Amino acid sequence: xxxEAGDEEHRPPPLSGRYVVLGVTGGIAAYKAxxxxxRLVEAGAHxxxxxxxxxxxxxxxxxxxxxxxxxxxxxxxxxPEPIPHTRLGQRAHVVVVAxxxxxxxxxxxxxISDDLLTATVLATRAPVVVCPAMHSEMxxxxxxxxxxxxxxxxxxxxxxxxEGVLAGGDVGPGRLAGPEDILGAVALVLGAQETGxxxxxxxxxxxxxxxxxxxxxxxxxxxxxxxxxxxGHAVAEAAAxxxxxVTLVTTTDRPVSPSIGVVRVESAASMEQAVxxxxxxxxxxVMAAAVxxxxxxxxxSVKLTKADGVPDLVLEPTPDILTELARRRRxxxxxxxxxxxxxxxxxxxxxxxxxKGVDVxxxxxxxxxxxxxxxxxxxxxxxGADGSCREIGLTSKEAVAEAVLxxxxxxxxxxx
Numbered sequence: 001x002x003x004e005a006g007d008e009e010h011r012p013p014p015l016s017g018r019y020v021v022l023g024v025t026g027g028i029a030a031y032k033a034x035x036x037x038x039r040l041v042e043a044g045a046h047x048x049x050x051x052x053x054x055x056x057x058x059x060x061x062x063x064x065x066x067x068x069x070x071x072x073x074x075x076x077x078x079x080p081e082p083i084p085h086t087r088l089g090q091r092a093h094v095v096v097v098a099x100x101x102x103x104x105x106x107x108x109x110x111x112i113s114d115d116l117l118t119a120t121v122l123a124t125r126a127p128v129v130v131c132p133a134m135h136s137e138m139x140x141x142x143x144x145x146x147x148x149x150x151x152x153x154x155x156x157x158x159x160x161x162x163e164g165v166l167a168g169g170d171v172g173p174g175r176l177a178g179p180e181d182i183l184g185a186v187a188l189v190l191g192a193q194e195t196g197x198x199x200x201x202x203x204x205x206x207x208x209x210x211x212x213x214x215x216x217x218x219x220x221x222x223x224x225x226x227x228x229x230x231x232g233h234a235v236a237e238a239a240a241x242x243x244x245x246v247t248l249v250t251t252t253d254r255p256v257s258p259s260i261g262v263v264r265v266e267s268a269a270s271m272e273q274a275v276x277x278x279x280x281x282x283x284x285x286v287m288a289a290a291v292x293x294x295x296x297x298x299x300x301s302v303k304l305t306k307a308d309g310v311p312d313l314v315l316e317p318t319p320d321i322l323t324e325l326a327r328r329r330r331x332x333x334x335x336x337x338x339x340x341x342x343x344x345x346x347x348x349x350x351x352x353x354x355x356k357g358v359d360v361x362x363x364x365x366x367x368x369x370x371x372x373x374x375x376x377x378x379x380x381x382x383x384g385a386d387g388s389c390r391e392i393g394l395t396s397k398e399a400v401a402e403a404v405l406x407x408x409x410x411x412x413x414x415x416x
Contacts, residue, residue, distance in 0.1 A: 013044025014187055020045040021088050021124075023097035023117045024064065025104045026054020028167045029133035029176035033059060036098055036179045037067045043183065048088060049073070050117045052104075076116050085116055089124030094189055097121070098159075099133035099176045102144050108156075109147035127189045127203070127245050129259075131159045131182055136172030152261035153278045155205050155245050159185045159258045177258065185259040188240050200409045202243030204283040208236040209275060209321075211251030213268045215295035217313065218304045225290045226373035229254055231338075231397045232288035236260055238401040239284075242409075247278045251289065268292055268318035275321055276328065284408050285325055286336040288362075290373075292318050326357035332413045336404065339363040340372055349383055359385050360407050362400075370394055382407050 020040055024033040033055075040047050047068040051061060056074070065071040073079060073088075081087050089095075097104065097117070104118065108130070113119040121128055130151060138144060139161060148158055159182055162175045190202065210232020214222040229252035236248040240260050247261040249271060256262050263278070265271045268291050279285045294315040304311055322337050329335055337358040339349045342365065349363030364380045366372035371379045371394065378400045382390040384407065392403050 013042070015040065015190065016044030018045045018093045018190060019091045020047050020186070021092045021095040021120060021126075022047050022049045022068070023095060023100075023104075023120070024049065024051045024055040024059065025097065025099060025101045025117065026052050026057060027099045027101045027133050028058055029099040030055045030058035032176050032179075033098055034063055034067055036096075036182055037064060039179045039183055040096075040186070041067065041069060043187075045069075048091070050088070050120060052115055052117055073116060076119060085113075085119035085123045088116075088120045089126065092120075092124050092126040094127050094129060094186055095121055095124055096129045096131070096182065096186060098129075098131035098182055100130045102132075102134050102138050102141070105130065105132060105144060105147045105151070109150045127155070127157065129157045129159060129182070129185050129189060131177055132161050132174075133176035134161075134174050135166055135168075136170065136174045139174045149263060152247060153263055153274060155247055155261065155278070155281055157185055157189055157245065157259050157261055181258055188243065188257070188259040189245060190243065199243035201239055201284075201405065201412075204244050204412065205247070205281055206236075206239045206244040206284040206286065206408075207247045207249065207275060207278045207282045208232055208239065208286045209249045209271060209289035209291075210236065210254075212290040213251055213271055213292045213318070214266050215268065215292050215318065216299040217296050217311070218300035218302065220303050223292060223295065225292065227290035227340075228252070228374040229289075230374070230376065231378060231400065232286075234397040234401040235286050235288055235404060238398065238405055239286075242405060244284070247282070249274045249278065249289070268295065268321070272319040272321045272324070276324065279325055279328070279333075280330075282333065283412065284334045284336070286404065286408070287322050287325070288336075288338050290338075290340060291321060294318060322356045322358065334359050334408050334411045336360045336362065336408060340366045342367040346381055346383075346389075349381060353383050353385060359411055360404070362404055380404075384411075 049064045049068040049072045061072045107118050159177045163173045164175045211229035212225040212227030214224045240246045249263045263274045297314045297316040335358045345365045353361035361383045370377045379394040380392045
């Protein structure tokens with residue numbers, strides 16, 4: 001059904017009918033949760049607020065109850081139902097924690113449940129959006145960053161803080177993201193955005209890899225390839241626009257939308273570890289990264305110089321991540337591989353598809369003008385294990401990403 005002019009005012013709000021659990025923890029940014037709550041309700045969501053005891057030091061419980069769709073809950077023990085965390089988790093379409101303190105992030109990452117909010121995020125199967133806010137020194141601490149990376153690998157959406165004036169007049173990263181950024185992340189997680197291809201991946205967990213791996217020769221030199229990561233990043237962004245819960249495992253430092261969980265890696269071994277962990281909970285894995293086939297068997301521990309003579313490099317195969325993914329795949333999981341070829345593209349790609357046991361293989365001729373590595377354009381052949389074949393002529397990498405995801409969506413089992 002198409003909308004006629006003037007029908008926009010009759011559209012339901014973008015989060016209409018969605019049950020949102022809004023968690024508020026004890027940081028100075030807790031006062032901003034009141035505005036976020038108001039915006040969620042205006043967007044049509046039913047907001048169930050959960051506050052920690054420390055959060056009430058910064059924001060009045062009565063204030064949030066008045067703005068939300070139901071009264072604030074604070075305890076596992078004073079709710080009308082015997083297991084409030086389980087009931088909240090089951091009802092939720094999404095759980096949003098804003099602000100999320102370092103303490104909450106650590107407890108969630110390590111499965112420590114000692115209040116209603118941590119119990120709820122551990123009990124839910126709904127997507128979780130975590131919005132950190134803290135002083136710069138805390139935000140940059142390795143323990144906090146490690147905990148966030150662990151959550152991202154599990155499919156949690158992290159909306160990073162902004163830079164600006166902090167409590168006490170300091171300036172730096174750590175300010176709670178703006179309500180527009182948080183609402184946008186929630187909309188993408190729920191597939192409720194008003195624009196884009198329609199949310200056909202809504203609720204599905206998608207892992208995408210991007211970039212070329214680096215295999216160390218010594219502390220300053222490495223073996224790599226010409227991959228820029230543009231195609232993998234385009235797939236991740238397109239999947240998020242279509243409503244997926246996206247984890248991007250990348251070797252690049254390209255900017256990424258806040259709704260996408262990012263895991264930065266370098267070598268084939270580190271990519272394998274990150275991908276296998278994320279894929280254990282994924283519905284779709286798209287291996288767009290250019291993983292090195294070989295690595296030095298014994299990289300030098302110190303920088304090599306000309307005085308040392310020509311190094312005697314002995315190479316060994318890197319992990320075959322795609323084959324291992326196929327071996328471990330869960331029922332219904334869709335697996336997509338990529339093949340960069342310079343000749344005999346279709347026959348080599350078909351052989352790889354069969355050998356790796358994937359559902360879809362995307363092949364391109366990187367020797368052709370404007371195709372593949374470091375270009376903004378690409379041309380691919382999308383092969384299916386069912387014998388299908390679709391040719392995509394030279395076009396933007398964003399358009400190629402949409403075509404790849406069309407093939408993915410067609411292979412996902414129905415959730416009806």
